[in-house]
Amino acid sequence: MKHNLPELPYGLAELEPFISQKTLEFHYGKHHQAYANNLNKLIKDTPFENSSLEDIVKQSEGAIFNNGAQVFNHSFYFLALKPNGGGQPKGKLMDAIKQFFTSFESFKDEFSKSGATLFGSGWAWLVVDNNGKLSIIQKSNAGNPLRDGYKPILTMDVWEHAYYLDTQNARPKYIENYWNLVNWEVVQKRFEE
Amino acid sequence: MAFKLPELPYAYDALEPHIDARTMEIHHSKHHAGYTNNLNAVVDGTELEGKSIEAILSNISKLSVAVRNNGGGFFNHDLFWKVMSPNGGGKPSGSLMSAIEKDFGSFDSFKAKFAKAAATRFGSGWAWLVKQADGKLVVTSTANQDNPLMDLAEVKGTPVLGLDVWEHAYYLKFQNRRPDYISVFWDVVNWEEVAKRFQD
Secondary structure, eight states, X not given: OOOOOOOOSSOTTTTTTTSOHHHHHHIIIIIIHHHHHHHHHHHTTSTTTTOOHHHHHHHOOHHHHHHHHHHHHHHHHHTXXXXXXXXXXXXXXXXXXXXXXXXXXXXXXXHHHHHHHOOSSEEEEEXXXXXXXXXXXXXXXXXXXXXXXXXXXXXXXXXXXXXXXXXXXXXXXXXXXXXXXXXXXXXXXXXHO | OOOOOOOOSSOTTTTTTTSOHHHHHHIIIIIIHHHHHHHHHHHTTSTXXXXXXXXXXXXXXXXXXXXXXXXHHHHHHHHHHHTBOTTOOSOOOHHHHHHHHHHHSSHHHHHHHHHHHHHXXXXXXEEEEEEOTTSOEXXXXXXXXXXXXXXXXXXXXXXXEEEEOSGGGTHHXXXXXXXXXXXXXXXXXXXXXXXXXXXX
């Protein structure tokens, strides 16, 4: 089964000024594409040749995991961004955020801190456990919370390639920008599914 | 005594066109300075204050992750600046070259092995040429700011050459093309400094 990148529901220039067109050209056009190309090559003639991406993320190791999870993680990240995003979630998701983090502001602070303090390359995740409890977790490199039995609903890429052309060493500035792009409708849908 | 950000032994633009001035300036004045400040913040007023960075790293498995990350970042970047030079490149000579030929077959096969270690380190980290306790040279890589001086390193020994493959080391100039960055690195390696570290 061939794994392809999703079409982005926005143009590469449309996340400006928060994420530059140049960053997206490399991030989506080069990094994300390379992970998909590598994955398709690596799974040939292996037990993962016909597996879903989710099964690859859950079951594989080594290079197949690194590339497969990075395909998943980037798709998950890009598809929950949009021009003129941001603001706050509504409905059941907002209720759950208030229940588990007290307020939207304190959720935002905790998620931002999780992204800012992840040392090296990796991802900050908002996840739901089997009992519906929300929590925030950090994962290094290609790490993905599906492997720990969580359902991810939001992720933020904090590999340097996600922001270095725009904000260089100032990762917190990228994180601040990120909140202007979150597509909460997508996150709500993932939560309610 | 607090750890001090070392001065670069050359100007920010001295490694052009191989490594650009803007990358060097941010890398030294922001990233390396950040590790140095953070290291001092976790070491000051503790029993680690006054110890050498080598002594701290050799015992790192018993220390906090903040000391590991920032102590590694402090040491690694210091080594990195010193093993590069505007007059670098070429090949080593003398006993270092003999050891490379003995342990890797040839200088070219060492270079290929080192470049592969740097290219295949997934995520952030470093590639190293390491002199082991028995004098043998080996190539390895470490994640994040770990290094071969750390007691928890898979391959332990004296690092004699290191290459930073965190994306911050090359992204402004090379973006996703890490192999291009690795290939220009050979034009700036200060083999005299590497030989000194090998002989010490």
